[in-house]
Amino acid sequence: MLKIAKGRVSYLAVIGAIIFMTIQVIANLNLPSLTSDIVNNGVATGNISYIWKVGMKMVGFSLLSIVAAICNVLLASTTSQKLGQNLRSDIYRKVMNFSTDEYDQIETSSLITRTTNDVVQIQNVAIMMLRMMIMAPIMLIGASLLAYGKNHTLTLVFLVSLPLLALFMGIMLKFAMPMFQAMQTKTDRINRIFREGLTGVRVIRAFRQDQFEQDRFEDANVDYTNNAINVNTLLALAFPVMTLIMSGTNVAIILFGAHLIGNQAMQVGNLIAFMTYAMQILMSFMMLSMVLIFIPRAQASAKRIQQVFDLQSTMKVADNPKALVADADHSLAFDHVSYRYVGAEKSALTDIDFSAKSGQTVAIIGGTGSGKSTLINLIPRFYDLEKGQIKIDGVDITQLAPEKLRDAVSLVPQKATLFTGSLRENMKYGKPDATDDEIWHALDIARARDFVEEDPDGLDMYVEQGGGNFSGGQRQRLAIARALVKQSAIYVFDDSFSALDFKTDADLRAALRQDKHIQQSITVIVAQRIATVADADLILVLDNGQLVGKGTHDELRKTNEVYQEIIKSQIREGDAE
Numbered sequence: 001m002l003k004i005a006k007g008r009v010s011y012l013a014v015i016g017a018i019i020f021m022t023i024q025v026i027a028n029l030n031l032p033s034l035t036s037d038i039v040n041n042g043v044a045t046g047n048i049s050y051i052w053k054v055g056m057k058m059v060g061f062s063l064l065s066i067v068a069a070i071c072n073v074l075l076a077s078t079t080s081q082k083l084g085q086n087l088r089s090d091i092y093r094k095v096m097n098f099s100t101d102e103y104d105q106i107e108t109s110s111l112i113t114r115t116t117n118d119v120v121q122i123q124n125v126a127i128m129m130l131r132m133m134i135m136a137p138i139m140l141i142g143a144s145l146l147a148y149g150k151n152h153t154l155t156l157v158f159l160v161s162l163p164l165l166a167l168f169m170g171i172m173l174k175f176a177m178p179m180f181q182a183m184q185t186k187t188d189r190i191n192r193i194f195r196e197g198l199t200g201v202r203v204i205r206a207f208r209q210d211q212f213e214q215d216r217f218e219d220a221n222v223d224y225t226n227n228a229i230n231v232n233t234l235l236a237l238a239f240p241v242m243t244l245i246m247s248g249t250n251v252a253i254i255l256f257g258a259h260l261i262g263n264q265a266m267q268v269g270n271l272i273a274f275m276t277y278a279m280q281i282l283m284s285f286m287m288l289s290m291v292l293i294f295i296p297r298a299q300a301s302a303k304r305i306q307q308v309f310d311l312q313s314t315m316k317v318a319d320n321p322k323a324l325v326a327d328a329d330h331s332l333a334f335d336h337v338s339y340r341y342v343g344a345e346k347s348a349l350t351d352i353d354f355s356a357k358s359g360q361t362v363a364i365i366g367g368t369g370s371g372k373s374t375l376i377n378l379i380p381r382f383y384d385l386e387k388g389q390i391k392i393d394g395v396d397i398t399q400l401a402p403e404k405l406r407d408a409v410s411l412v413p414q415k416a417t418l419f420t421g422s423l424r425e426n427m428k429y430g431k432p433d434a435t436d437d438e439i440w441h442a443l444d445i446a447r448a449r450d451f452v453e454e455d456p457d458g459l460d461m462y463v464e465q466g467g468g469n470f471s472g473g474q475r476q477r478l479a480i481a482r483a484l485v486k487q488s489a490i491y492v493f494d495d496s497f498s499a500l501d502f503k504t505d506a507d508l509r510a511a512l513r514q515d516k517h518i519q520q521s522i523t524v525i526v527a528q529r530i531a532t533v534a535d536a537d538l539i540l541v542l543d544n545g546q547l548v549g550k551g552t553h554d555e556l557r558k559t560n561e562v563y564q565e566i567i568k569s570q571i572r573e574g575d576a577e
């Protein structure tokens with residue numbers, strides 16, 4: 001908990017909170033003594049001017065206590081809010097820098113709970129620490145000493161009530177702590193099922209699994225609710241018991257106090273003050289116990305957040321990362337590359353070897369699961385290799401700063417993802433200073449100009465979450481345009497043309513070939529159709545992670561069996577050139 005707060009809170013604010021809380025408690029501790037003074041020396045003797053004098057002092061201490069309390073609350077809540085803000089930013093930054101392997105280690109839903117719910121738990125306890133944790137010990141010690149000063153004998157009452165209270169709080173902690181700790185994992189479970197239900201709603205309906213999913217969610221929901229009810233019942237039970245102990249203490253003090261007053265061993269005012277101190281002692285003891293109940297839950301949350309911070313990226317960045325020379329002739333080379341997914345039994349790619357240079361198009365074709373997407377995901381270093389090297393412009397990509405490498409590669413993923421906002425913002429994603437002319441040029445090549453122009457808002461058109469207000473083909477074309485705006489050394493299209501009809505596919509590729517910038521870059525295309533790959537300078541045929549063919553369309557169709565098979569299957573489907 002302290003580790004997670006380190007460097008994320010202002011120490012000045014923490015010191016300020018401690019100072020103001022100390023002032024508040026000292027002012028509060030003075031009030032009972034002044035009350036006893038006013039009763040003993042003012043009320044009992046009928047000395048009005050003395051009552052006024054001490055009364056004004058009491059008002060002064062009360063005002064001081066109020067002002068100090070306000071300052072403490074302000075500092076405590078600002079500090080806890082800032083701590084939350086910093087934690088959320090740091091988690092987000094860390095997660096955004098995860099390599100793809102790390103994403104597999106902590107579920108997305110759990111990451112969301114950690115950024116929201118867990119951070120809130122820590123914020124709540126931070127406020128408690130900056131208020132109750134400071135207030136309680138000072139008040140406990142101060143009130144005990146002052147009560148002892150008022151009457152030694154009466155303090156013996158605490159020898160019974162405090163151990164009783166401690167015993168009860170101990171039992172409470174034992175039962176409440178595991179329930180509090182379980183709350184976070186139960187929240188994770190609810191979020192996971194809810195998220196899956198939302199993203200997979202169409203599949204769920206199509207497979208008529210609505211009831212199954214509803215039951216699954218209900219299960220998690222009931223489990224969470226029962227746990228929350230149990231915790232709250234326990235806390236609710238605690239209050240009457242604590243009130244009973246406090247009232248019992250009060251009664252005992254009054255009984256023994258009356259006896260002492262009867263024997264003239266104590267003044268009335270001192271008894272009143274003693275009772276107030278007794279309440280302050282018991283209250284601070286309870287406050288400490290409450291904080292002790294909440295700390296383990298926040299501790300569990302802190303651990304979950306720390307886990308995210310502790311995840312070491314498997315991707316090592318070179319000590320002196322190299323840069324690429326802008327506007328130079330480019331090259332891309334795979335040098336006997338193999339790759340195996342973490343935990344997988346066999347390699348997804350084995351001994352892939354090819355190279356390409358500026359102006360060339362490399363096409364990758366192969367059956368489902370043959371390793372096409374894996375191969376292109378290795379270019380922007382989403383994963384690190386098992387064996388071999390990938391070089392861009394002759395430099396091993398592990399020697400490049402990751403941001404420089406990602407600048408050099410423009411990727412159109414298999415599943416086109418657009419972000420909420422205007423279309424212009426989406427288009428500028430890879431080049432924030434892109435002009436409207438550049439965007440229209442890219443839309444032109446991507447065959448997306450027509451439908452954007454038809455919309456009255458044009459580039460200001462609103463993009464809904466995930467690009468939901470566009471068809472699959474339109475989304476794909478916009479994703480292509482976005483990649484083109486970025487202007488990189490290498491363009492990678494992961495099955496990006498499959499959502500397009502044959503004519504649009506052919507027009508788009510022809511427009512790509514004519515673009516000046518593309519002519520100086522390397523284009524890598526993953527495709528299913530022979531027609532899409534036929535005019536590439538180099539075609540790679542993948543089968544079961546192996547490179548079983550490498551050459552031009554003419555070479556491969558004469559010599560390569562797998563390629564011939566693909567052609568045959570597509571002729572049968574009437575889908576070939």
Ligand SMILES: Nc1ncnc2c1ncn2[C@@H]1O[C@H](COP(=O)(O)OP(=O)(O)OP(=O)(O)O)[C@@H](O)[C@H]1O
Pocket residue numbers: 341342344348366367368369370371372373374375
């Ligand atoms: N994250 C992953 N973890 C483990 N194995 C994976 C992962 N992603 C893919 N694979 C495996 O790697 C192999 C290659 O998958 P890849 O996605 O590269 O195939 P693909 O040729 O692009 O297929 P498709 O045409 O269906 O997209 C498959 O056997 C797949 O099961």
